Amino acid sequence: MAVENRGTTPMRIVATFVAVVLTVLLSPRIDAHHSYAMYDGAVYRVFTGVIVRVVPNAAHFEMHFVPLNDARDALVRDDKGQPLVWVAQMESAAQAFKDGITRESFPQGAVFSMGLHPRRDGKPAGDRGMSGLFQCPKGTKPEAGKHCDSVAGNKAFGAGEMPKEGPAPRS
Amino acid sequence: MSTIRATVRAAALSLVLVAIGASTSFAQLQPPEVKGLRGAPFPAMNPPPDVRSFGEGPQWDGRPPDGVQPLPVDMFTSKDFYKDRQLWTDQRYWRCNAPRQIADMRSGGAGTSTNDPRIGSNPPTSARWGDCKMDWPRENIVSPYPFKTAKEHYQALIADAKSRGGPTRHTYETMPRWDGVYGEYAPNGRRVWNYSRANQVPTLLSLLTPEYQQRMVRQIYHEGVNAAHQWSASYCWPEGFMRQWATGPKPSRIVVTPEVVLFMGSGSGNMWRVVHLGREFPLGQGVAQWYGDTIGFWDGDALITWTANIQGWNQHSSWEWSDRLETIEILTPVRDANGKFLGLDWEAVLYDPEALATPVRILWHRNYQQSWGTADRLGWVECTRPLYPIDGYATQVAPGQVIEYKVPDMLDRPWAKIWEENFEKNMDRPKQELDLGFK
Numbered sequence: 271m272a273v274e275n276r277g278t279t280p281m282r283i284v285a286t287f288v289a290v291v292l293t294v295l296l297s298p299r300i301d302a303h304h305s306y307a308m309y310d311g312a313v314y315r316v317f318t319g320v321i322v323r324v325v326p327n328a329a330h331f332e333m334h335f336v337p338l339n340d341a342r343d344a345l346v347r348d349d350k351g352q353p354l355v356w357v358a359q360m361e362s363a364a365q366a367f368k369d370g371i372t373r374e375s376f377p378q379g380a381v382f383s384m385g386l387h388p389r390r391d392g393k394p395a396g397d398r399g400m401s402g403l404f405q406c407p408k409g410t411k412p413e414a415g416k417h418c419d420s421v422a423g424n425k426a427f428g429a430g431e432m433p434k435e436g437p438a439p440r441s
Numbered sequence: 442m443s444t445i446r447a448t449v450r451a452a453a454l455s456l457v458l459v460a461i462g463a464s465t466s467f468a469q470l471q472p473p474e475v476k477g478l479r480g481a482p483f484p485a486m487n488p489p490p491d492v493r494s495f496g497e498g499p500q501w502d503g504r505p506p507d508g509v510q511p512l513p514v515d516m517f518t519s520k521d522f523y524k525d526r527q528l529w530t531d532q533r534y535w536r537c538n539a540p541r542q543i544a545d546m547r548s549g550g551a552g553t554s555t556n557d558p559r560i561g562s563n564p565p566t567s568a569r570w571g572d573c574k575m576d577w578p579r580e581n582i583v584s585p586y587p588f589k590t591a592k593e594h595y596q597a598l599i600a601d602a603k604s605r606g607g608p609t610r611h612t613y614e615t616m617p618r619w620d621g622v623y624g625e626y627a628p629n630g631r632r633v634w635n636y637s638r639a640n641q642v643p644t645l646l647s648l649l650t651p652e653y654q655q656r657m658v659r660q661i662y663h664e665g666v667n668a669a670h671q672w673s674a675s676y677c678w679p680e681g682f683m684r685q686w687a688t689g690p691k692p693s694r695i696v697v698t699p700e701v702v703l704f705m706g707s708g709s710g711n712m713w714r715v716v717h718l719g720r721e722f723p724l725g726q727g728v729a730q731w732y733g734d735t736i737g738f739w740d741g742d743a744l745i746t747w748t749a750n751i752q753g754w755n756q757h758s759s760w761e762w763s764d765r766l767e768t769i770e771i772l773t774p775v776r777d778a779n780g781k782f783l784g785l786d787w788e789a790v791l792y793d794p795e796a797l798a799t800p801v802r803i804l805w806h807r808n809y810q811q812s813w814g815t816a817d818r819l820g821w822v823e824c825t826r827p828l829y830p831i832d833g834y835a836t837q838v839a840p841g842q843v844i845e846y847k848v849p850d851m852l853d854r855p856w857a858k859i860w861e862e863n864f865e866k867n868m869d870r871p872k873q874e875l876d877l878g879f880k
Contacts, residue, residue: 343880374727
């Protein structure tokens with residue numbers, strides 16, 4: 271379920287922590303249809319990007335997006351000048367819908383932020399892991415170097431905080 | 442004398458058989474009419490005849506029918522069909538061929554080769570002509586009903602059923618006994634118009650919105666001129682909803698219960714549709730389904746359904762549909778004079794405000810063949826041995842061979858991307874940039 275964030279409070283931090291722990295302890299990765307060995311679970315890369323498409327396949331729910339640059343004013347492009355599309359491997363489709371992630375809630379052009387455990391081979395794809403997922407209100411974007419969780423009125427989709435870029439915390 | 446007697450007897454027998462056949466033909470494709478709602482008769486017989494080739498053999502390569510003045514440029518001589526938009530509505534641009542005739546220019550049809558391809562000896566300019574006088578009337582295709590949306594149509598059908606004490610709630614004891622195996626009724630080889638064999642191209646284009654006209658033209662051009670068929674089954678891609686009314690998997694089996702009616706079939710893929718009786722939308726999470734979500738009700742022994750939430754996709758040699766496609770389908774039983782169940786008249790009214798300029802209708806008949814109890818098993822098909830797009834052509838690749846393969850974006854019309862990258866480099870294609878709101 272999507273939650274609108276008006277500010278960060280101690281209660282919210284505690285609630286989020288409890289939710290994360292419960293999620294980790296009680297929820298097996300249902301409907302996982304492939305090994306996650308290809309992803310480097312020891313690392314998070316953190317993105318703010320723009321949605322190209324949500325792909326709600328039952329087996330492999332994906333979000334296709336183009337990252338924004340650090341200034342948050344332009345798309346990241348490949349060496350041919352084309353938008354560089356990343357693929358985020360999400361949880362099961364059922365869990366994604368439970369979190370409110372749909373084609374309607376993430377239309378093309380929606381700006382959002384999340385962390386990914388990147389593919390070990392450096393290709394533009396990764397797995398969400400336990401990262402939080404935050405969407406900027408329509409028509410807004412974060413300040414340079416920041417993410418959607420910093421924008422007033424952002425929405426959280428599912429549990430989790432924005433991770434820091436670099437080593438992932440051990441669970 | 443005995444010869445004469447035998448001849449007279451044979452003639453009489455033939456007349457009886459013809460009469461029986463005629464009455465059977467009459468019984469089918471004539472569903473009961475409820476004015477303004479369902480069963481509207483056609484101005485002419487359905488299903489339609491296929492467009493013929495105007496002439497057979499090499500002497501007809503590139504040769505128009507007598508009295509037909511060819512255009513200075515047509516699809517077989519054009520280098521850029523995008524620039525010819527004003528000609529798309531002229532049947533001579535297509536040399537009077539139906540879309541499927543164009544797709545089959547180099548073959549004898551799907552799965553069949555030929556030693557006399559209609560593309561002629563100097564492809565593509567030597568392509569042969571079809572019969573310019575054949576065209577299934579447009580008024581037989583557009584919906585005869587006043588509704589703009591499937592929802593309106595469905596609500597009107599329910600209201601009508603209610604006015605007569607319905608909808609009917611069948612039990613195991615009363616429900617129609619439709620369970621069994623069905624085939625396609627194609628008298629004299631005639632098939633419904635959606636096979637894209639019975640119409641001149643401009644007639645079908647007139648049913649589409651401008652963007653979807655361009656999509657269909659693009660497909661016909663690359664199939665006919667470049668022989669670059671991107672047929673879904675070639676690549677083990679899904680067949681999609683509309684392929685039921687073409688050469689894709691069809692509803693060949695039916696199971697009826699008081700809660701649901703199942704349509705199932707397999708062929709170049711599997712089709713599986715569940716009519717949820719007495720339910721309302723939504724039936725689940727809002728993920729588009731390849732065969733949509735279907736609700737329905739009984740009106741006596743007629744099954745009336747509404748299908749929505751269909752995945753937009755493509756049918757080769759024909760028109761694409763969007764995620765907004767919805768259908769109203771009405772199934773009515775057909776019996777002969779003795780009350781024997783012959784099968785189902787199956788009327789489908791298609792609403793797609795994105796792809797279709799006007800709602801359209803298909804009326805076909807599913808012939809009852811036998812019960813589940815005597816039929817072969819219904820197989821489940823898993824497509825595991827695809828062709829691969831190499832230089833834009835669906836190509837067989839032997840096990841062990843290494844190829845370069847570009848991963849398609851499956852929900853972004855991958856067939857179009859293949860044509861764009863391999864055959865349209867020098868064309869003036871309207872720009873369709875990805876606009877994400879950032880530079």
